[in-house]
Amino acid sequence: MKPLLITIDGPAGAGKTTVSKILARKLGYRYLDTGALYRAVALKVIENHVHPDQDDELASLCQNLDIQWVHKEGVNRLICNGKDITDRIRTEKISMMASKVSANPIVRQKLLYLQRKMGENKGVVAEGRDMGTVVFANADIKFFLDANPQTRAMRRYNEIESQSSSTFEQVEKQIRQRDQNDSTRQLAPLKASHDAICIDSTKLSIKQVVEQILDHIFARF
Ligand code: DC
Numbered sequence: 001m002k003p004l005l006i007t008i009d010g011p012a013g014a015g016k017t018t019v020s021k022i023l024a025r026k027l028g029y030r031y032l033d034t035g036a037l038y039r040a041v042a043l044k045v046i047e048n049h050v051h052p053d054q055d056d057e058l059a060s061l062c063q064n065l066d067i068q069w070v071h072k073e074g075v076n077r078l079i080c081n082g083k084d085i086t087d088r089i090r091t092e093k094i095s096m097m098a099s100k101v102s103a104n105p106i107v108r109q110k111l112l113y114l115q116r117k118m119g120e121n122k123g124v125v126a127e128g129r130d131m132g133t134v135v136f137a138n139a140d141i142k143f144f145l146d147a148n149p150q151t152r153a154m155r156r157y158n159e160i161e162s163q164s165s166s167t168f169e170q171v172e173k174q175i176r177q178r179d180q181n182d183s184t185r186q187l188a189p190l191k192a193s194h195d196a197i198c199i200d201s202t203k204l205s206i207k208q209v210v211e212q213i214l215d216h217i218f219a220r221f
Contacts, residue, residue, distance in 0.1 A: 001221050003029070003123035005138075007131035008213075010145035011179050011190060012095070013152025015201045015209060019145065020127040022210050027125070031076065032069075032118050034128035034135070035098065037111050039089035040067050040080045042097035052101050062110040069118070092166060092174055099178045102129075103185035129182055132193035141220060143213055144192035147202040149176055 006023070008016050017033065024031035044050070044065060050057045068079045078086045088094075101107050115135045119126050128135070132142035147155075153172035160166065166174075182190040192198055197216050201209050 003121075004140040004217070004221065005119055005122045005136055006125045006217070007136050007139040007142045007193075007196075008125065008127045008145055009129055009131050009133070009143070009190070009192065009196065011129075011152065011182065012175055013156045014145040014147050015155070015206060016127045016145050018206050019201075019209050019213065020125045022206065023213060024125040026210070026214070027123075029123045029125050032115070032124050032126040033076070034111070034115055034126060034131065036078050036086075036089060037067055037114065038098040038102045038107070039094050040078060040085060041065065041101050041107055041111070042094045043085055043089050044080065045101055046093070046097060052097065052104070055104070055106060058101070058104055059106050062106055065110065067114060090160075092160070092164065092171070095178065096174060099181045103181065103187065105187055108187055129190040130188035132196050133191060134188045137193070141217055142193050142196040143216075144196040144198045145209065146198065146200050149179065151202045 006029070008020050010016050020033070021031050023029070041062070044061055045052055045058070048061060050061050052058065064081070066081050070077050070079050077084050078089070112135060115126070118124075119136055126136055126139070132139055132144070150172065153168065153175045156175060157166070157168045157171040160171070179190075199209060199212055204212075
């Protein structure tokens with residue numbers, strides 16, 4: 001089978017990250033986590049006290065931003081302006097700020113070029129919100145992974161429970177807020193591409209989702 005470009009879009013907590021990582025490993029592909037790039041911008045916005053609604057401040061921040069994925073000891077590390085930020089971008093505060101700054105055209109333009117560069121050699125599983133609709137509209141096969149909001153909030157809550165003091169209700173509220181931000185923004189909103197295969201993971205295990213995706217891939221290629 002020739003190397004493919006596979007996209008997986010969907011809302012927070014739908015299982016995209018776990019599924020994409022397993023899929024990439026099984027196929028011997030690279031895994032591209034595009035949400036991490038928006039999280040990197042969010043971290044810099046917070047660290048540099050940049051106002052997320054001020055275009056000039058955001059533009060200058062984006063101009064001076066160097067983001068790279070580096071493969072180290074079997075895992076991908078995210079390096080931003082020379083610093084490893086992989087472990088610092090997974091807080092709820094960063095999630096909310098990433099969702100906010102991702103609506104800004106300056107930020108999206110900066111990351112669009114970077115993402116396309118990262119995916120240009122195929123053999124990639126690219127995960128995000130607009131992979132199939134905008135960034136890789138010509139992808140070989142596209143998936144949209146969804147689940148009901150309570151299930152997604154419960155998954156996220158279980159993931160962060162040991163490191164966070166947030167209650168389930170707070171996590172659910174944030175997930176719903178991010179759904180709202182990400183799907184109603186003007187530019188590249190979260191939605192299934194017209195040619196995406198939609199999978200509802202509410203009642204499926206990770207293994208079942210991966211199996212369904214692989215079945216679709218092998219049926220087509
Ligand atoms: O996938 P994630 O939770 O790490 O993404 C964080 C935020 O980044 C998400 O709420 C919206 C934004 N995002 C985006 O706008 N486009 C993408 N392709 C990926 C993420």
